[in-house]
Amino acid sequence: MGPLIVYEYISENTNLLMAFIIGIAFGFVLERSGFSSSRKLAGMFYGYDTTVLKVFFTAAIVAMLGLLFFSLFGWIDLSLIYINPTFLWSAIVGGAIMGAGFILGGFCPGTAFCALSIGKLDALTFIGGLVIGVVIFTEGFPLWEELFYAENMGTPTINNLLGLSRGAFGLILILAAFGMFFIGEWAERKFPREEY
């Protein structure tokens, strides 16, 4: 039966309303789990706090399982789910820039707005930088256009690249996630921060 919008069970406007409500819930949960603190994201890099890894990986595997089971029951047509096209170099360079921004600023774009809403000035600075970055990117687009569109791989999924079924890859990812949680907590014990 799903996705709801593609099959026009709900209108574009209802979709926006739902996005609004889900967005508020998302922001609320981010704030309540402490993501409005820049130390949480930076801690991921330095190893003293791996909450980010645990929260987002848990969310990812739960969502993945949900979609796979929905597909199994015929509730959703996975071929209609949007997959971001992969431009390999964009992904690598963009990932590096974004990662550096995470460590330097201590926010991801979502958590920055979350922190701003509770009045954090460092988040305001971060968002200022974000806007400047957007302006530089768009105004200077001809300069990096070639790099931006290089190595278009279409919309591959990792299980296709590996030649595995979706479910088998899902299981591997779940096991990998729990392995990483384990390593993350080991790192938290290894690199504790007293003042944090």
Next chain:
Amino acid sequence: MNMRLKLAMAIIPLGIIIAAVPENTTRPYKLTAPQLLDEVKEGIQFVSTDEVADMLIQKDPSLQLIDVRDKDSYDKFHLPGAINIPLADLLSVENEDYLNQDVKMNVFYSNGTTSSNEAWMITRQLGYINNYVMQGGLNHYAETIMNPSAPASTSPDDEFARYDFRKGASAALGGGNLNAAAEDAPSAPKPTIKKRAKKKRVAGGC
């Protein structure tokens, strides 16, 4: 028992289940059986051979003839401008752009009506529009357009009008003899349908 263990105990078995079961690759049908029955009862999918011949003569760009017979039969003879989508390949991904579109009028044909009707029924159930069936198939096309027979002298006027049209169409489309037509018929041009973007998808992001 800590949270980690509880979570692992719920998620890992689910992961094992999902790894073990086959993927669901069925395509959802969008029309219910009663809806389809209604359309079948009315026969709205049929296009007469006269209409097809008329569109061919007018070089109507919206007409897309689709030959659902196998490739050998298609190579031996096909209507001008027809593309070949054998019934067995109907659901292959590369054909989806031809079948699921809202620009052209796709007309399926086979020797009779059975295969083309099957093709229509499958595509219709998938919710595709603009697909039709040439009534009577190639056999009827040969009888009526290629070798029209004169009506009895007592027939009403419109019978004669139709006969005149068919004679004209037969000449225009190289009729008289199917084998000769096969040699004269231009090979199917590359279909002109542009590769359309896939069906609208739900966009998302962080």
